Amino acid sequence: xxxVTLQILWLILVAVLWIGYLVLEGFxxxxxxxxxxxxxxxxxxxxxxxxxxxxxxxxxVWLLTAGGATFAAFPAWYATLFSGAYxxxxxxxxxxxxxxxxxxxxxxxxxxxxxxxxxxxxxIGSFIVPLVFGVAFANFIIxxxxxxxxxxxxxxxxxxxxxxxxxxxxxxxxxxxFSPFALLGGIVLVVAFLFHGAVYLTLKTKAGELHDRVRKxxxxxxxxxxVGGAAxxxxxxxxxxxxxxxxxxxxxxxxxxxxxxxGWIMTVVAALGxxxxxWFVGHGREGIAFISTSVxxxxxxxxxxxxxVPGMGFVNAAGDRTSAPLNILNGSSSPExxxxxxxxxxxxVPIVLAYSAWTYxxxxxxxxxxxxxxxxxxxx
Amino acid sequence: MSxxxxxxxxxxxxxxxxxxxxxxxxxxxxxxAILQTLWYRSGEEKFLQLTKFYGKLFLINFAMGVVxxxxxxxxxxxxxxxxxxxxxDIFGAPLxxxxxxxxxLESVFLGMWIFGxxxxxxxxxxxxxxxxxxxxxxxxxFILAANSWMQNPTGSDFNAENLRAQTDGLxxxxxxxxxxxxxxxxxxxxxxxxxxxxxxxxxxxxxSLVKAVKAGSxxxxxxxxxxxxxxxxMIVAGVAVVITGDFQGKAVTxxxxxxxxxxxxxxxxxxxxxxxxxxxxxDCTKADTVGLITVPGVFxxxxxxxxxxxxxxxxxxxxxxxxxxxxxxxxxxxxxxKSQAGAVKEFFxxxxxxxxxxxxxxxxxxxxFWSFRIMMLFGFIAIAIGAWALLAxxxxxxxxGGSLWTAAMIAAPLxxxxxxxxxxxxxxxxxxxxxxxxxxxxxxxxxxxVSALEVGLTMVLFTLIYGALAVVEVGLLLHFIKKGxxxxxxxxxLTDDDAPLSFAY
Numbered sequence: 050x051x052x053v054t055l056q057i058l059w060l061i062l063v064a065v066l067w068i069g070y071l072v073l074e075g076f077x078x079x080x081x082x083x084x085x086x087x088x089x090x091x092x093x094x095x096x097x098x099x100x101x102x103x104x105x106x107x108x109x110v111w112l113l114t115a116g117g118a119t120f121a122a123f124p125a126w127y128a129t130l131f132s133g134a135y136x137x138x139x140x141x142x143x144x145x146x147x148x149x150x151x152x153x154x155x156x157x158x159x160x161x162x163x164x165x166x167x168x169x170x171x172x173i174g175s176f177i178v179p180l181v182f183g184v185a186f187a188n189f190i191i192x193x194x195x196x197x198x199x200x201x202x203x204x205x206x207x208x209x210x211x212x213x214x215x216x217x218x219x220x221x222x223x224x225x226x227f228s229p230f231a232l233l234g235g236i237v238l239v240v241a242f243l244f245h246g247a248v249y250l251t252l253k254t255k256a257g258e259l260h261d262r263v264r265k266x267x268x269x270x271x272x273x274x275x276v277g278g279a280a281x282x283x284x285x286x287x288x289x290x291x292x293x294x295x296x297x298x299x300x301x302x303x304x305x306x307x308x309x310x311x312g313w314i315m316t317v318v319a320a321l322g323x324x325x326x327x328w329f330v331g332h333g334r335e336g337i338a339f340i341s342t343s344v345x346x347x348x349x350x351x352x353x354x355x356x357x358v359p360g361m362g363f364v365n366a367a368g369d370r371t372s373a374p375l376n377i378l379n380g381s382s383s384p385e386x387x388x389x390x391x392x393x394x395x396x397x398v399p400i401v402l403a404y405s406a407w408t409y410x411x412x413x414x415x416x417x418x419x420x421x422x423x424x425x426x427x428x429x
Numbered sequence: 430m431s432x433x434x435x436x437x438x439x440x441x442x443x444x445x446x447x448x449x450x451x452x453x454x455x456x457x458x459x460x461x462a463i464l465q466t467l468w469y470r471s472g473e474e475k476f477l478q479l480t481k482f483y484g485k486l487f488l489i490n491f492a493m494g495v496v497x498x499x500x501x502x503x504x505x506x507x508x509x510x511x512x513x514x515x516x517x518d519i520f521g522a523p524l525x526x527x528x529x530x531x532x533x534l535e536s537v538f539l540g541m542w543i544f545g546x547x548x549x550x551x552x553x554x555x556x557x558x559x560x561x562x563x564x565x566x567x568x569x570x571f572i573l574a575a576n577s578w579m580q581n582p583t584g585s586d587f588n589a590e591n592l593r594a595q596t597d598g599l600x601x602x603x604x605x606x607x608x609x610x611x612x613x614x615x616x617x618x619x620x621x622x623x624x625x626x627x628x629x630x631x632x633x634x635x636x637s638l639v640k641a642v643k644a645g646s647x648x649x650x651x652x653x654x655x656x657x658x659x660x661x662x663m664i665v666a667g668v669a670v671v672i673t674g675d676f677q678g679k680a681v682t683x684x685x686x687x688x689x690x691x692x693x694x695x696x697x698x699x700x701x702x703x704x705x706x707x708x709x710x711x712d713c714t715k716a717d718t719v720g721l722i723t724v725p726g727v728f729x730x731x732x733x734x735x736x737x738x739x740x741x742x743x744x745x746x747x748x749x750x751x752x753x754x755x756x757x758x759x760x761x762x763x764x765x766x767k768s769q770a771g772a773v774k775e776f777f778x779x780x781x782x783x784x785x786x787x788x789x790x791x792x793x794x795x796x797x798f799w800s801f802r803i804m805m806l807f808g809f810i811a812i813a814i815g816a817w818a819l820l821a822x823x824x825x826x827x828x829x830g831g832s833l834w835t836a837a838m839i840a841a842p843l844x845x846x847x848x849x850x851x852x853x854x855x856x857x858x859x860x861x862x863x864x865x866x867x868x869x870x871x872x873x874x875x876x877x878x879v880s881a882l883e884v885g886l887t888m889v890l891f892t893l894i895y896g897a898l899a900v901v902e903v904g905l906l907l908h909f910i911k912k913g914x915x916x917x918x919x920x921x922x923l924t925d926d927d928a929p930l931s932f933a934y
Contacts, residue, residue: 095934098934103545104540106536107536110537114529116528117525120517120525121521121525121526122521122525124513124514124515124517125517127505128513128517129514130506131505131510132510132876132879135876135879135887138503150493152934153489153491153934154492155934157909198878199877202877203872207776210877212592213514214511214514214877217878220878220879220880383518385601386595386596388599389522389602390525393525394529401533404533405537411548414926421930422929422930422931
């Protein structure tokens, strides 16, 4: 494959990894946020935690793989984004840490106070992460302004850095992240995951009080997700449409109209997905409802990444959305590395998908309070 | 303090902390898999009890390893953006492959193992722990290849168009894997992990054995078996650690002579260079060697296999580096080091005066000298503890206990664990002032635009969170160690959808 094809392929593959993460871990964030609110008894809470117990850690690896793939395929993107979004990413790390230990540790002690503490840690961690990512994605759509690093920032900087390392500007770029559009993005992602998680719970719990309560909640939060999602996506399409900067120069074809069309089509798909999910979950068709929320999340991710062609969410220091100073063409790895990574991905992504799917099959049983053993964590 | 200094501290704190969980995860997962295999083969209850007991300790440890590991993957970009940009073409690929090939394997199959006791047939369930454990090993293979590349950047070249390092054609990948530092580091780290996890098995079992003997409990036989098992693991792994350590010492002497010269306090190049036992300060401007109680010829022997061979001292090495940009002899330098020597020389001469080279171009003698020796000392004591435990349980005897025995059992996991830490402190501090040896100085690699306030604030918060988690983790480990062997039932695959699960959070 030629270099440009590889670069486009890897932007798509990074997007695929993000979609895997958002669709899969999205529901376990939702479930964890709901545990303290919808689990009325200890056994109900345990039912909820156990619906995601065997799978959440594997779901999180999609994020780590997306991060690793960004580093490997687009080192300049990884470098500029991670250092520029310093405090938001720190919050994500804190969220991932406190929720990550909670599932394992809540089961290690029967005391109510101990368990409630970890349930809340899991809920707060699972709230912080999508909130920050929602804000971050909205900022990629708006465009993060970048400029070349200077020796004023680091006197030890060497010549190559001063000519090739971009820094989000002005640094620290923190309060600028919280524009109304970005805040709406954060809230919408949290709401979407609450809906997605509630639908997943209806799919994974047996008929009973907990199931009914979750279904009722899903019907309510589903409406919020539809309204919030529609507002966010219309705002995005009308004010921040995909620009496809440089595509004419690089590919000989201006991709902007195509990307904008994708934006509208995916908006319709997302809206239909949310509405269908809301309707089906209300009518006890939980499997289709879950597929529908998954499709809606996928559609929003596609829109987000289509606005990042080819500038990866970066614009010049003046904030001009038609500029792409740092892009997949000048920010990617060498053709050799991209080729090697493509071979590895072609071999291992299907294997990972196969055994992940098998886990979901093994743990396909719906759970109810009667499935919870009296003594917790009897075995290891 | 500058953002750069704070970023160095943040990396040090989070990485040393992360690596407290890594060696235990790598080797204890395999040891639990071995215990479960013994149960699967023999059907003996004691092996199932030990599987579940050590499995629980492993999982408490694993959870911490996972969450602190996420920080590792992120912080290259957070604090070291120029590093990330400069090396991503080579360094990023093993990280991505580690996630795709190793992290999925360990996360998915350990989830399967934890929850699968009553869902999977015995053989499939056993396979899941082996696959999960393999994931931890594969992860080590990738990350050590990446780290070894930072120590000795093989298989790569400078791309003048993108102004960064990149793989030297597709064959460059082979160069990265066959890096002599990598070939020595991988077995050394893995055997160090086994020494540590053997120490976990022995420490807990040896302490519990004495308790069980005193109480006349039926668990004596099980703990006796585990004590001997842990001791054997420590001895075999310990021998491997020593042998691979010797390989690694020679590789480092060849690829990073400044690091070894600093660790030995050797200032003046000399034949039959000695190994000193202690160092209490003193610099190299005039002295021949700054260590005390020196055994002649030992450094030459450890470094080159011949007591009479000539070892280069810090004065010569740093002068050459300052004058030429080469941190080792030009002929032995890697392609990337050769291509960057001019830039490195310019960096040195711009930022330091010629008489500062001795201190600025070499790592701290105190840190390298002592971390190297503490690592070895702790490792040797750990092996001795393993041997003592074996003697104390030989010919049907049981250890009598007492405070020395208790101290040894506490030390059994902790000494090798801290030996791992000191080994890494030696490896990473010893490559200063470089982040990529002989190519990119650490000071040039830090994220421009990230303020000291941001790095300092997050460092304090990480430390507080890590501290709180450490209290919870140690508390849980002690709780379950004191609780002793669990009662076990023969696991059965559930067919009734309404039956209580045998395991649930």
